[in-house]
Amino acid sequence: MGHRFAFEQFYQPKKQTTFRTRYRISTEKPLNGERVDVKEFYIKFENEYLCDFSDFEIRVTQYLGYQASKKDKIEFGLYYRVSDFISNQTENTLWLRTTWYISL
Secondary structure (H helix, E strand, O other): OEEEEEEEEEOOOOOOOEEEEEEEEEEEEEOOOOOOOOOEEEEEEEEEEEEOOOOEEEEEEEEEEEEOOOOEEEEEEEEEEEEOOOOOOOEEEEEEEEEEEEOO
8 A cells, every 4th residue: 555645836837836735545456466476467546635725636546457577567447537626616537547667
């Protein structure tokens, strides 16, 4: 299980500087054995919460991953985002996502 806290600041031309906080919790579970080994599949779940002091967003992901080698893994899954809670213009989006991780 992993946790991540972040505080971000964005500078954009002709726009006001934006600040936001993020918190993410994730877990990864091998489909065989007690840990993810090379040439094995795993499942991964993540929840992320973002707040920019004027709005709130939730991101939920679920992946099926494959550890191809010690330096490569690939994940396929769904990425769901709910945003604009505070402004009462709630937006729901869903993506199919593929991610390839390469360790250098």
